[in-house]
Amino acid sequence: MKCYYHENREAVATCNVCGKALCPECADKYNVPLCGNCASTEVTEEKNRIKRNMMIGGGLIVAFIVWNIIMGGIPISSSMSIGTILELISVPFILVCAPFGWGALNRITANTFMILPLIGWLLYPIVKAMLSLYVGLVAAPVAVIKYLKLKSNIESVEMSR
Numbered sequence: 258m259k260c261y262y263h264e265n266r267e268a269v270a271t272c273n274v275c276g277k278a279l280c281p282e283c284a285d286k287y288n289v290p291l292c293g294n295c296a297s298t299e300v301t302e303e304k305n306r307i308k309r310n311m312m313i314g315g316g317l318i319v320a321f322i323v324w325n326i327i328m329g330g331i332p333i334s335s336s337m338s339i340g341t342i343l344e345l346i347s348v349p350f351i352l353v354c355a356p357f358g359w360g361a362l363n364r365i366t367a368n369t370f371m372i373l374p375l376i377g378w379l380l381y382p383i384v385k386a387m388l389s390l391y392v393g394l395v396a397a398p399v400a401v402i403k404y405l406k407l408k409s410n411i412e413s414v415e416m417s418r
């Protein structure tokens with residue numbers, strides 16, 4: 258099999274997404290073997306996923322603020338303690354990260370869902386939502402770093418062309 262981009266070179270790998278044959282040079286361009294097309298699709302998809310998650314996170318923050326105003330939970334006054342201020346800063350951060358956690362949990366738990374008894378089906382979303390808050394704190398930075406890496410990877414490949 259010959260490289261998709263270089264007819265005179267023997268292929269050693271295939272694109273992880275579409276399976277195009279790649280020579281050593283083409284296979285090493287990105288962190289994983291990807292053809293040029295799939296690498297740019299991947300980076301666009303990752304970007305859209307991050308955008309979507311941030312929008313959901315923004316929605317959660319709005320819901321959280323509205324909920325607190327209704328419940329009278331945010332004591333906005335001059336006597337705000339350090340603890341309250343820290344909470345007001347950290348809660349939006351946690352909420353923005355949470356959709357990333359949810360997405361990461363989806364990847365892990367997609368099949369376990371099927372074997373749960375009825376009570377599991379009821380508890381599952383609640384437990385998952387709670388776990389998302391913690392997993393998100395790791396999953397969100399990982400997603401952003403992965404995206405930035407691939408993006409700079411693609412840019413440096415395009416520059417060297």
Ligand SMILES: [Zn+2]
Nearest residue numbers: 272275292295
């Ligand atoms: Zn491909």
Ligand SMILES: [Zn+2]
Nearest residue numbers: 260263280283
């Ligand atoms: Zn090649």
